[in-house]
Amino acid sequence: MPVKVYIPTPLRAFTQSRAFVDAAGSDVAGVLRDLDQRFPDLGARVFDADRNVLKELDIFVNGQEIGALGGVETSLDDGDELSLIPAVAGGAVMTSEQVDRYSRHMIMDQVGPLGQRRITNARVLAIGAGGLGSPLLAYLAAAGVGTIGIVDFDDVDLSNLQRQIIHDTDDIGRPKVDSAADRIARINPNVAVIKHREPLTSENAMEIIPQYDIIVNGADNFATRYLVNDASFFAGKPLVDGSIFLFEGQVTTFIPKKGCYRCLYPSPPPPGMVPSCAEAGVLGVLPGTVGTIQATEVLKLILEVGEPLRNRLLLYDALAMEFRTVKIRRDPKCPLCGDDPTVFALIDYEAFCGSPFHEGAVAAAV
Numbered sequence: 566m567p568v569k570v571y572i573p574t575p576l577r578a579f580t581q582s583r584a585f586v587d588a589a590g591s592d593v594a595g596v597l598r599d600l601d602q603r604f605p606d607l608g609a610r611v612f613d614a615d616r617n618v619l620k621e622l623d624i625f626v627n628g629q630e631i632g633a634l635g636g637v638e639t640s641l642d643d644g645d646e647l648s649l650i651p652a653v654a655g656g657a658v659m660t661s662e663q664v665d666r667y668s669r670h671m672i673m674d675q676v677g678p679l680g681q682r683r684i685t686n687a688r689v690l691a692i693g694a695g696g697l698g699s700p701l702l703a704y705l706a707a708a709g710v711g712t713i714g715i716v717d718f719d720d721v722d723l724s725n726l727q728r729q730i731i732h733d734t735d736d737i738g739r740p741k742v743d744s745a746a747d748r749i750a751r752i753n754p755n756v757a758v759i760k761h762r763e764p765l766t767s768e769n770a771m772e773i774i775p776q777y778d779i780i781v782n783g784a785d786n787f788a789t790r791y792l793v794n795d796a797s798f799f800a801g802k803p804l805v806d807g808s809i810f811l812f813e814g815q816v817t818t819f820i821p822k823k824g825c826y827r828c829l830y831p832s833p834p835p836p837g838m839v840p841s842c843a844e845a846g847v848l849g850v851l852p853g854t855v856g857t858i859q860a861t862e863v864l865k866l867i868l869e870v871g872e873p874l875r876n877r878l879l880l881y882d883a884l885a886m887e888f889r890t891v892k893i894r895r896d897p898k899c900p901l902c903g904d905d906p907t908v909f910a911l912i913d914y915e916a917f918c919g920s921p922f923h924e925g926a927v928a929a930a931v
Contacts, residue, residue: 568596568641571648572607573679579607584674588647593624594637596647610651623650625678628668633661650678663755667709675870681709685755687867690714690777692765692793694745696852697783697807697859699731704860706749706756710867713749714759714777717741728849765789767911770796779863781805783856787833788914794819794826795911798901803873805862807855812848814855814881817893818862818874824895825902829878833918851883 567587572580580586588603590596597618601608613619624631625648631639641647648671663685670676670684687710691698694717705713721729721736721744729741736744742760749758761773774780774796782793782804790806797804797819804819806826819825858879865871880889900907 567643569644569646570596570600571646571674571677573648573650573677575651576607576610576649579604579610590641592635592637592641593626593631593639593647596641597637611649621651623678624648625650625664625671628664628671628678630661630664633664646672648678650682663709666753666755670708676868680868680870684709684864684867685711687779688712688714688777689779689781689863690716690774691781691783692716692789693783693785694729694731694741695719695725695783695785696728696809696847697856698745698781699729700853700856701781701783701860701863702731702745702749703752704857705863706752708860708864709753709755710863711755712757712759712777714761714773715742715745716761716763716765716773717745718762718764728847728852730853765792767792767914770911771799774802775800777802779803779805779866781807781859781863783807783859786918788918790826791833791917792911792914795901795908797821798825799911803866805859805866807859809847809851809855811845812851812883814851814858814883816855816858816862816874816879816881817877818866820873820875822895822902823875824893825899827901828896828899828903829893831896831899835919848883851881854881854883 567589570586570588572584572586577583588596588599590599597611601611611618611622618624618637626634626639626641627646631637667681670681671678689705689710691701691713694702694715702713719741721732721739721741723737725732726734731748732741732744740762742762746758746760749756763769765773770792780793780797780802782790784790784793794804798821801821803821806819807816808814862873865873876893878891878893880891895902897904
């Protein structure tokens with residue numbers, strides 16, 4: 566059986582758009598020579614004028630960079646996979662530690678070394694380091710998201726620990742952004758954490774949100790939820806929205822100009838109609854399920870694979886252990902993203918929702 570060679574998107578124009586090609590050779594050099602003979606235009610992107618492999622091209626064998634193996638003399642067996650990864654804008658050569666850390670991603674056809682670089686180059690903002698933020702932050706860090714921002718100005722409380730697993734008993738009294746950042750560093754020291762220990766408001770939202778590629782909302786109040794929705798829309802950023810209550814959760818993904826939270830809920834419920842989790846309670850494991858679904862949506866958006874929950878609302882009933890999906894649509898009459906919008910700037914969301922932000926508002930995230 567020949568060696569399988571992964572061809573990333575920038576090089577597929579030279580292999581008839583094929584993502585994988587088979588090649589013959591007992592070592593890396595032999596496989597590269599075979600590719601050069603069969604695909605001369607590809608060979609020009611592999612070798613320099615002296616027939617040396619270009620320095621801006623990384624080569625991996627079964628997820629390991631050949632520099633950590635035997636270089637181009639690395640021997641190959643039938644069924645091995647070789648990956649050609651050219652430098653991309655903003656990219657950096659992976660260390661051998663990173664190759665090992667992300668090896669289970671890099672052997673996936675849907676991810677591969679190039680996809681892992683996309684994850685590493687991504688910037689994701691989490692609104693809240695609470696119940697939903699805990700699994701979200703942990704899994705995004707483990708996956709290798711290069712830059713994670715956290716908006717939260719609450720402190721860790723004993724009552725948080727029943728569900729907010731990114732914090733532990735020793736963190737009680739500490740700012741959640743500090744506790745979460747320390748935990749992320751222990752999970753993956755390659756991740757840069759930007760701490761926004763401040764309430765998200767109409768005054769600072771458009772300074773913070775545009776810095777990131779994807780926004781993830783785990784706020785625990787309607788004022789922040791509408792604020793994040795509007796600011797993400799104005800910044801042109803995808804928004805992965807999640808919420809939980811008692812035994813039930815919801816997740817959806819809003820793509821700019823394809824619908825927004827106002828299309829789903831044009832106006833907030835009357836004050837006091839929907840109690841908060843602090844008032845009604847929440848099953849401790851519920852945010853783990855919903856938060857990891859949000860993390861999955863984020864990675865799919867980064868990798869541009871699969872179908873995000875665009876125009877779909879995922880409903881999770883933990884008591885019945887049932888998932889249901891309902892279709893939602895962009896409302897042409899939506900005041901924000903509709904055909905004749907009337908909202909062109911961030912507003913007073915406390916007045917709009919008829920209730921103030923909770924103390925520690927954007928942090929609490931159930």
